[in-house]
Amino acid sequence: MEDRKTIAIKDLNIKELLDTESKPADISRDLPLRKWLYSWMLDPAIPGNFQRSFDKWIGILIIANLFSLIFENVPGIYEPYKPWFELFDLFSIAVFTVEYLLRFYLAAEDAAFQGKVSSRLAYVLSPFAIIDALAIVPFYLVRLFGLSIDLHVLKALRVLRLLKIFRIVIPAYHEFAALNRGRTFRQKVHALIFDSQYGGRLQEMYQLFIAVWVLISVLAVILESVHGVSYLLNVEFVILDAVAVAVFTIEYCMRMYACVEEPGYEGTVMGRFRQAKHPSTVIDLLAILPFFLEVFLHHLLDLRFLRVFRLTRLLKLTRGNDATATLVKVVSREWPVIAAAAFIMILLVVLTASLGYLFEYEAQPDKFENIPTSIYWAVITLASVGYGDISPVTVPGRAMTIVLAFIGIGIFAIPAALLSSAFSDELQKERDELKNNLYKILKDGVIDEDEIHTIRHEAQRMHLSVEEINALIKLIQHDLDKEAELQTMPISTIAQRPELAVEHYKSLLSDIRRLALLTDEAAFDASAKAKDSLTATEMALWRQIQGKT
Amino acid sequence: MDASTEQDRSLEPKDLTIGDYGFIAFIVVVLIAVTMLGVVAHREALKTEGSKRNGEQWAAWFAKASETRFAPDYADAACAGGAKPAAPAATPAGDDAKPADAPAVVAAAAPAPGTWGACLAHLMSATEFKDMVNPFTGKAPNLIPACNPADHSLVGSIVIEKSTPNPPGSAVASVASQLVDADPIAEKLALKVSVCDKGSYAVKVAEIEF
Numbered sequence: 103m104e105d106r107k108t109i110a111i112k113d114l115n116i117k118e119l120l121d122t123e124s125k126p127a128d129i130s131r132d133l134p135l136r137k138w139l140y141s142w143m144l145d146p147a148i149p150g151n152f153q154r155s156f157d158k159w160i161g162i163l164i165i166a167n168l169f170s171l172i173f174e175n176v177p178g179i180y181e182p183y184k185p186w187f188e189l190f191d192l193f194s195i196a197v198f199t200v201e202y203l204l205r206f207y208l209a210a211e212d213a214a215f216q217g218k219v220s221s222r223l224a225y226v227l228s229p230f231a232i233i234d235a236l237a238i239v240p241f242y243l244v245r246l247f248g249l250s251i252d253l254h255v256l257k258a259l260r261v262l263r264l265l266k267i268f269r270i271v272i273p274a275y276h277e278f279a280a281l282n283r284g285r286t287f288r289q290k291v292h293a294l295i296f297d298s299q300y301g302g303r304l305q306e307m308y309q310l311f312i313a314v315w316v317l318i319s320v321l322a323v324i325l326e327s328v329h330g331v332s333y334l335l336n337v338e339f340v341i342l343d344a345v346a347v348a349v350f351t352i353e354y355c356m357r358m359y360a361c362v363e364e365p366g367y368e369g370t371v372m373g374r375f376r377q378a379k380h381p382s383t384v385i386d387l388l389a390i391l392p393f394f395l396e397v398f399l400h401h402l403l404d405l406r407f408l409r410v411f412r413l414t415r416l417l418k419l420t421r422g423n424d425a426t427a428t429l430v431k432v433v434s435r436e437w438p439v440i441a442a443a444a445f446i447m448i449l450l451v452v453l454t455a456s457l458g459y460l461f462e463y464e465a466q467p468d469k470f471e472n473i474p475t476s477i478y479w480a481v482i483t484l485a486s487v488g489y490g491d492i493s494p495v496t497v498p499g500r501a502m503t504i505v506l507a508f509i510g511i512g513i514f515a516i517p518a519a520l521l522s523s524a525f526s527d528e529l530q531k532e533r534d535e536l537k538n539n540l541y542k543i544l545k546d547g548v549i550d551e552d553e554i555h556t557i558r559h560e561a562q563r564m565h566l567s568v569e570e571i572n573a574l575i576k577l578i579q580h581d582l583d584k585e586a587e588l589q590t591m592p593i594s595t596i597a598q599r600p601e602l603a604v605e606h607y608k609s610l611l612s613d614i615r616r617l618a619l620l621t622d623e624a625a626f627d628a629s630a631k632a633k634d635s636l637t638a639t640e641m642a643l644w645r646q647i648q649g650k651t
Numbered sequence: 652m653d654a655s656t657e658q659d660r661s662l663e664p665k666d667l668t669i670g671d672y673g674f675i676a677f678i679v680v681v682l683i684a685v686t687m688l689g690v691v692a693h694r695e696a697l698k699t700e701g702s703k704r705n706g707e708q709w710a711a712w713f714a715k716a717s718e719t720r721f722a723p724d725y726a727d728a729a730c731a732g733g734a735k736p737a738a739p740a741a742t743p744a745g746d747d748a749k750p751a752d753a754p755a756v757v758a759a760a761a762p763a764p765g766t767w768g769a770c771l772a773h774l775m776s777a778t779e780f781k782d783m784v785n786p787f788t789g790k791a792p793n794l795i796p797a798c799n800p801a802d803h804s805l806v807g808s809i810v811i812e813k814s815t816p817n818p819p820g821s822a823v824a825s826v827a828s829q830l831v832d833a834d835p836i837a838e839k840l841a842l843k844v845s846v847c848d849k850g851s852y853a854v855k856v857a858e859i860e861f
Contacts, residue, residue, distance in 0.1 A: 287671040329855060333703070340696040344689025351685055352678060359674045397688045406800075406850055 127151040140211035143204065146273065157270050160201060164267050165314075167194055171260060178334035195241045198263070202234045230269050237263040271307065278304035292363035295356050312353060316415050319346040323412045343412070347393040350415070354386045381430075382421045389415040428532075432524040443516040447484070450513060454506050455480040461499040466492075484510035529564075536560050541578050585609060611647060618648045699848040701786030702807040706846040706856035708783065709809060712774075713842055713861040720861075729764065729773035732837055768832025787849070796829040798847035805847045814841040814858070836861070 127150035129141045142151050170190055173179045180187060209215045209225035218224040225231050240259040243249040251259075281300045282290045293300035294308055322342050325331045332339065361367045361377035369376075377383055392408035420426040433440070455476035462470035469492045470476050479492040483506050494500050539560060543553045561571055588596065588606050596602045630636040636644065667675075719725055721732040763769060771794070774780045785792035787807035795808045812827040813834065827843055834840075840861045845853040 287667050288674075333854070336703075337693065337696045337700055340692050341689070344685065344692055348682060348685040348689065351681055355674075355678055355681055394688070397692060406852070 136208060137211055139204075140208040144208055144212070160197075161267060161270050163194055163197055164264060166190070167260070167263050170194075171257070172338070174257075176335060176338060191241075194263070195238055198234065198238050198266070202231075202238060205231065205234070233262065233265045233268065237266055271304075274303040274307055277302045288360055289363055291356050292360035295353070295360055296364055312349070313419060315346055315349050316418050319343065320413060320416050322346075323409065326409075343393060346415075347390050350386065350390045350418075354383075354390060357383065357386065382418075385414055385417045385421075389418060428525070428528055432521060432528050435528075436520050436524045439520055440517050443513070443520065446516075447513055450509065451477060451480045451484060454484070454502065457502055458494065458499060461496050461502065462494050465496050465499075480506070483507060485514055486510060532564055536564055536566075537574055537578070540574055541581075544575065544578050544582065614644075614647050618644075695849045698786040698807065699846075699854070702792070702809075702846040702848065703854060703856060705783055705785070705792055705807075706809055706844050706854075708779070709811065710844045710857035710859050712778075712780075713844070713859045714857075717839065717860045727770070727773060727778070730770035730836065732839070763833075765835055765837055766832060767830050767834040767836050770836055771832065792846075795847075798845065798851050798853040800851045803851055805851045806849055808847045810843075810845040810847070810853060812843045812845070814843055816841075 127142070127148045129138065129148065129151065131138070133141065141148055143156055144153055145151060146153050170187060174187055206222055206225060210221040212221070212225070215221035215224040215228070226235075236259065240251065240256055244251055244256065278290075278293070278301070281302050282293055285293070285300065289300070292298065294305055297305070319342065322339050325335070326339055358374055358377060362370060362373040364373075364377075367373040367377050378387075388411055392411045395408055396406075452473075455473050458476040458479055459470050459473050462476075470479070475492070482489055482492075483503060486507070494503050539556065543549060543556065549557070557571070560566075566574075584605055588602065588609055591602070593606075596606045630641060716727070716730060720727070720730055725731040781791075783792055784790070785807035793805070793808045795805055795810055797810060798805055798808065811830045813830045814825045814827050816825045817823055825841070830840075830842065841858070842861050843858045844856045846856055848854050
C-alpha cells in the first residue's frame with residue numbers, strides 16, 4: 103500500500119499550506135554562483151524559485167511579440183507609432199538574448215545536458231536552443247553585420263520567436279501525459295477541457311488560452327463600434343473573428359465529446375443532451391452561432407444585429423466561477439419571493455400609470471398620451487431615477503407622485519434586500535459546511551495530502567484568509583480537546599465540576615441528535631414500541647431532544 | 652493477480668476507438684469548414700476594403716481639387732470654382748426645323764457648366780475615375796443617394812453628400828443631402844464620401860472640402 107505523507111495538527115502551518123506560491127525556495131547561499139543562479143532561475147524541480155515566473159514573463163513577451171507582428175502589418179497603426187514598435191523590438195531582442203546567454207551559461211547545471219562531452223554544445227544543439235537562437239540571430243545579422251535580408255524573410259523569421267512558447271508548453275504536455283498515462287483518448291480530452299486532478303498545468307494553460315481569446319474577441323467587438331478603429335482594422339477584425347469562432351467551435355465539440363466522462367453526464371446521448379442544455383454550454387453555442395448564421399443567411403436576412411451577441415462570449419469566463427454559481431443558487435432559492443415582489447411592483451406600476459393617465463391626460467395630452475407612456479413615467483418615478491422629461495402638473499397628479507415616490511423606495515428595495523440577505527445566508531451555510539469538513543478532517547489528529555488539497559481548495563473557494571482558517575481550526579481543536587478530555591474522565595469526576603458537567607451534558611445531547619439523524623426513524627419507533635424498550639416519557643424526551651415537540 | 656502487474660496494465664497506453672477516430676475526423680471537418688467560411692468572410696471584407704479605396708480615391712481627388720480649382724488655369728475646367736452656373740445647353744429632339752417661336756423640346760439636357768453634373772461628366776469621361784471598378788460587381792461603381800441595407804444591389808456603390816450648415820443655434824449643426832447634378836460648384840462645398848459595404852450599410856470614408 104502506498105505510504106501517504108501526513109501532518110500532525112500541532113505541526114500544521116496554515117500560512118504555508120495556503121500560500122504555496124509565495125513560499126520562498128530553500129536554496130543555500132553557500133552554493134557556487136552558477137549552481138545558485140540555476141537553482142533560483144531555471145530549476146523546475148525547486149518549488150518557490152523564480153523558474154515559473156521567469157517562464158511566465160517570457161511567455162507574455164512572446165504573446166506581445168505576436169501582437170506586435172500583427173499590428174506592424176496595419177499601416178494605419180504601424181506608421182504613426184513606428185519608433186515605439188522598433189523600441190519594443192529592441193527590448194524583446196535584449197530580453198531574449200539575456201535569456202539565451204543565461205541558459206547557455208547555466209547549461210552545465212541542467213541535468214538534461216550533464217554527462218555530455220560539452221554540456222554547452224549539447225545545449226546549443228538542443229531543439230529549444232535552436233528555436234531561441236532563431237528568434238534573435240536574424241536581428242544581429244542585419245543590425246550588426248549589415249546582412250541584407252528581404253523584409254518579408256525577416257518578418258517570417260521573427261514569427262519563429264513564437265515557437266519559443268513551446269519551451270513552456272512542452273514540459274506542461276509531458277506532465278499532462280504522465281498524469282494521464284493509461285487513460286483513454288476521451289478521458290484525456292476530458293482532462294484538458296474540464297477541471298480534474300488529471301489536468302495539470304496544460305489544463306491551466308488551455309483555460310488561459312480560452313480566456314485570452316474571449317477577452318480579445320470581446321475587445322474586438324467593442325472596438326468594431328468605433329468608426330476610426332473599424333475603418334482601419336476591418337479585415338483584421340474579420341480574421342480575428344474567424345479564428346475566435348474556430349477556437350470556440352473546437353472547444354464546443356471537445357466539450358460535447360468528452361462530457362460523458364464528467365460525473366452526472368454519463369450516457370452517450372442523454373449525457374450529451376444534459377450537457378447541451380447546461381447554461382454554460384448554451385452560452386458557448388451563442389458565442390459561435392452569430393458567425394455561422396451571418397455567413398449562411400446574410401443574403402436572406404439582415405443579421406447584423408446578431409453581432410452584438412458575440413459579447414456573450416464574455417459569459418464564458420463565468421464558467422467554473424463559484425461566485426456566479428452562488429448567485430444562481432441564491433436567485434433560484436429566493437425566486438418565489440422575488441417573483442412575489444416583482445408581481446407587487448408590476449401591480450403598483452400599472453395602477454399608478456393608470457391614475458397618472460387619469461389625472462394628467464387633460465392637462466398634458468402630449469406627455470401622458472396613453473397608459474403605456476404613463477407606465478414609463480411610473481417606472482422612472484418608482485425607481486427613483488426621475489429623468490424629469492415627463493412630470494405631473496395637476497394637484498392630484500403631484501400628490502400621487504409624492505405617495506408613489508415613498509412607496510417606490512420600499513418596493514424596489516425589497517428584491518435587493520432579499521438577495522443581499524440570501525447571499526449572506528448562503529455564505530454562512532458554506533462556512534458551516536467548511537467547518538464540518540474541517541471537523542471531519544481534524545478529528546483523527548492528522549492531515550493527509552488529500553485533506554490538505556481539500557483545505558486549500560475550500561479556502562480558495564470561500565476566499566478565507568489564513569487568520570480565518572486558523573480561528574476555525576482553533577475552535578474545532580478546542581471542541582475536540584474538550585470531547586477527548588470528557589471521554590477519558592470518570593463520570594464522578596465530571597459530576598464534581600459543574601462546567602465540565604454542562605459540557606458533558608451538551609456532548610451527550612449532541613450524540614443523541616447525531617444518533618437520531620443517522621438512524622431510521624420509523625424502524626427506531628417500531629422497535630421501541632414492539633419490545634416496550636422505551637417508556638412514553640423516554641419517547642417524549644427522545645422527540646424533545648430532536649426538537650420535534 | 653499481482654497488484655503491481657494490474658497497476659502496470661492500467662497504465663498501458665489505450666488504443667483509439669472507432670468513436671475516437673470519428674471524433675477526430677469530425678473535428679478536422681469542422682476545422683476545414685470554419686476555415687473555408689473564414690476565407691469567404693475574408694474575401695467579402697477585402698471587397699469592402701476595395702470599395703473603401705474607391706471612396707478614398709474620390710476623397711483624395713476632392714481634397715486635391717479644393718486646393719487648386721479656384722486658380723484661373725485649373726486643368727479640369729468643368730470642375731473649376733468661381734464661375735456661376737450657365738443655362739443648360741438644350742439639344743433639339745429632332746433635326747427638323749421648328750418654328751422659331753415654338754419652345755425647344757429638350758431630349759437630353761446636358762449639364763450646365765459650373766454645376767456638379769458637368770464636373771461629374773468630365774471626371775467620368777476624362778480622368779482615372781472612368782476606370783474605377785466596384786469589387787463586388789466588377790463594373791463601374793454607381794454614385795447613389797444613400798446606402799440601403801434592404802437593397803443588396805447597392806453594395807460597393809459610392810455616396811457623395813454635401814453638407815449644408817444650419818442657422819446658428821440649431822440643434823443639428825448641418826444637414827447632409829445628396830450632391831445632385833444641378834448643384835452649383837462655384838463656391839466651396841463641404842462633402843462627405845461614403846461607400847456601401849457588403850451588407851449595403853454606409854461606411855464613412857471622409858469628410859472633405861471641395
